[in-house]
Amino acid sequence: MGNGPASAVTRPAPVAPARNPGAPANPGVSIPLKAPYPLRPVGVLPPPLSEGERRPALAPKKRDICALVLAAGLGKRMHSKTSKLVHRVAGRPMVRHVVEAAKAAGMARTIVVIGSQADEVRSAVGDGDKRIAFAYQKDQLGTGDAVLSAERQLAGHQGDILILNGDLPALRPETLRAFVEFHRASGAPLSLLTTVVSDPRGYGRVIRNYSGDVSRIVEEADATPEERATQEINCGIYCVDAQSLCRPLKRATRDNAQGEIYLTDLIEILRRDGRKVAAYRHSDPTEVLGVNDRRELAAAGRALYRRKADELMTSGVTLLDPETTYIDADVTVGRDTVIEPGVMLLGRTEIGEEARIGAGCRIVDSKVADGTSILPYCVIASSQIGRSCRVGPFAHLRPETTLEEEARVGNFVETKKARLGRGSKANHLTYLGDADIGKDVNIGAGTITCNFDGTTKHRTVIEDEVFIGSDTQLVAPVRVRKGAFIGAGSTITKDVPSHALAIARGKQVIKENWAKRFGPAAQRPKGGSGSKK
Ligand code: UD1
Numbered sequence: 199m200g201n202g203p204a205s206a207v208t209r210p211a212p213v214a215p216a217r218n219p220g221a222p223a224n225p226g227v228s229i230p231l232k233a234p235y236p237l238r239p240v241g242v243l244p245p246p247l248s249e250g251e252r253r254p255a256l257a258p259k260k261r262d263i264c265a266l267v268l269a270a271g272l273g274k275r276m277h278s279k280t281s282k283l284v285h286r287v288a289g290r291p292m293v294r295h296v297v298e299a300a301k302a303a304g305m306a307r308t309i310v311v312i313g314s315q316a317d318e319v320r321s322a323v324g325d326g327d328k329r330i331a332f333a334y335q336k337d338q339l340g341t342g343d344a345v346l347s348a349e350r351q352l353a354g355h356q357g358d359i360l361i362l363n364g365d366l367p368a369l370r371p372e373t374l375r376a377f378v379e380f381h382r383a384s385g386a387p388l389s390l391l392t393t394v395v396s397d398p399r400g401y402g403r404v405i406r407n408y409s410g411d412v413s414r415i416v417e418e419a420d421a422t423p424e425e426r427a428t429q430e431i432n433c434g435i436y437c438v439d440a441q442s443l444c445r446p447l448k449r450a451t452r453d454n455a456q457g458e459i460y461l462t463d464l465i466e467i468l469r470r471d472g473r474k475v476a477a478y479r480h481s482d483p484t485e486v487l488g489v490n491d492r493r494e495l496a497a498a499g500r501a502l503y504r505r506k507a508d509e510l511m512t513s514g515v516t517l518l519d520p521e522t523t524y525i526d527a528d529v530t531v532g533r534d535t536v537i538e539p540g541v542m543l544l545g546r547t548e549i550g551e552e553a554r555i556g557a558g559c560r561i562v563d564s565k566v567a568d569g570t571s572i573l574p575y576c577v578i579a580s581s582q583i584g585r586s587c588r589v590g591p592f593a594h595l596r597p598e599t600t601l602e603e604e605a606r607v608g609n610f611v612e613t614k615k616a617r618l619g620r621g622s623k624a625n626h627l628t629y630l631g632d633a634d635i636g637k638d639v640n641i642g643a644g645t646i647t648c649n650f651d652g653t654t655k656h657r658t659v660i661e662d663e664v665f666i667g668s669d670t671q672l673v674a675p676v677r678v679r680k681g682a683f684i685g686a687g688s689t690i691t692k693d694v695p696s697h698a699l700a701i702a703r704g705k706q707v708i709k710e711n712w713a714k715r716f717g718p719a720a721q722r723p724k725g726g727s728g729s730k731k
């Protein structure tokens with residue numbers, strides 16, 4: 199098997215008789231349910247990775263290699279205003295997953311082709327990294343044209359180019375490394391990565407000749423019914439020798455159903471020139487299926503959440519139910535932390551060791567230190583929670599909340615731009631906004647910092663060891679100094695000195711026997727509390 203002569207490429211692709219005797223009769227053509235050639239990689243070296251298997255990093259600088267990520271298309275099938283490539287999967291824009299995988303696979307340089315919504319895609323990739331360059335595709339004339347738009351950036355590059363569609367969020371660096379190794383061992387100027395799926399709809403089909411060599415790729419729109427029945431698909435992952443890319447690709451025409459310049463035509467062009475094309479068949483389709491619509495977006499998200507859950511469990515985190523746990527790609531969780539069902543840990547959240555995250559919590563861009571318990575159903579955003587704190591159930595920590603160690607925030611407490619010092623407690627039904635609270639402070643149930651006067655926000659400062667009685671309103675700006683006491687039910691509008699008691703509420707009045715006028719409760723007229731005599 200291997201480098202067949204150009205004459206071996208015949209059109210149309212040979213079709214073997216149907217092997218499935220139960221298949222519906224179709225006079226004239228017989229559509230094979232499986233590809234009519236043996237399903238094994240060409241030039242086997244190395245075999246596809248099995249689950250969890252790892253390969254060593256690429257041999258240092260054996261041959262120069264860079265990555266080219268195609269990210270200029272809009273992605274019509276998403277029916278979205280924004281580029282498909284900035285849609286988030288497990289918390290990261292789709293295209294960033296691809297760029298990160300390329301980087302982690304050892305690419306010294308990555309060129310990203312942008313075009314549709316270029317600014318948005320560029321900032322989703324992030325342009326602070328010197329190893330990333332951008333090329334601009336003016337009109338979206340197809341994947342082949344996208345590659346050619348990067349010709350200037352690729353000029354002078356001698357080695358291989360790893361070309362990746364930008365819509366492959368589940369791609370793993372290990373797979374890219376194995377593919378590049380395979381390509382180098384194959385000696386072919388071009389290798390492509392394929393996979394076999396039961397439903398190949400929407401993807402380019404890999405057409406092989408009888409000896410099993412790839413002869414071309416046919417897009418769904420251009421395929422005959424026989425070709426469509428092929429279940430081996432092109433994944434949009436190629437490794438090409440720089441010398442065999444732009445020049446031959448310029449011979450591709452727009453003479454196809456979509457009127458585009460297809461990168462995939464390069465395979466047939468090289469084959470017709472008598473060159474070899476190697477194919478690496480990957481065993482896990484979920485990793486290499488391009489995302490084209492929202493259903494595939496959800497499937498990719500699920501695959502990444504599942505993978506993250508596996509990684510965390512491997513590293514010593516307990517997930518009570520990985521199937522209902524959503525942990526974004528960039529989140530970190532320390533050892534011996536327990537995560538209950540229905541939890542979402544999003545963005546750049548960091549959870550320490552021996553913490554516990556209760557059922558139904560949603561935590562975004564926040565830090566939770568070691569040994570802290572977040573009880574069920576808390577919503578936490580952009581906040582910092584220290585060691586050994588206890589939060590919830592049903593607490594809402596809004597941005598810029600800081601809880602220092604051993605602080606406690608209980609049920610139905612809302613905080614925003616608030617600091618609670620070490621060991622301070624706000625256990626019930628409270629709003630703390632624009633508040634700076636010292637250590638060992640006790641905030642009684644129903645306390646409200648009245649921080650907004652209709653135009654401006656003002657701060658409340660509560661110093662160490664203060665006791666705030668239940669149902670207190672603190673009308674900001676106001677300061678309660680160290681060790682002071684506030685009587686329950688007070689509306690505090692003026693600063694309270696250290697160690698003082700402040701009470702600001704209506705005096706209690708007692709009228710002896712007053713209620714007897716109404717007689718025993720059982721004889722009072724029914725029909726509501728409003729009746730008075
Ligand atoms: C492409 C392949 C198909 C393969 C599939 C795998 C071609 C012609 N077809 O089809 O064989 O099975 O990927 O998922 O290559 N892009 C540009 N500029 C353009 C057009 C596309 O940069 O003018 C980018 C897109 O942003 C995307 C990638 O190229 O990231 C692939 O484009 P897409 O339209 O998704 O190609 P498919 O039709 O899925």
Ligand code: CA
Pocket residue numbers: 363365488489490
């Ligand atoms: Ca695609």
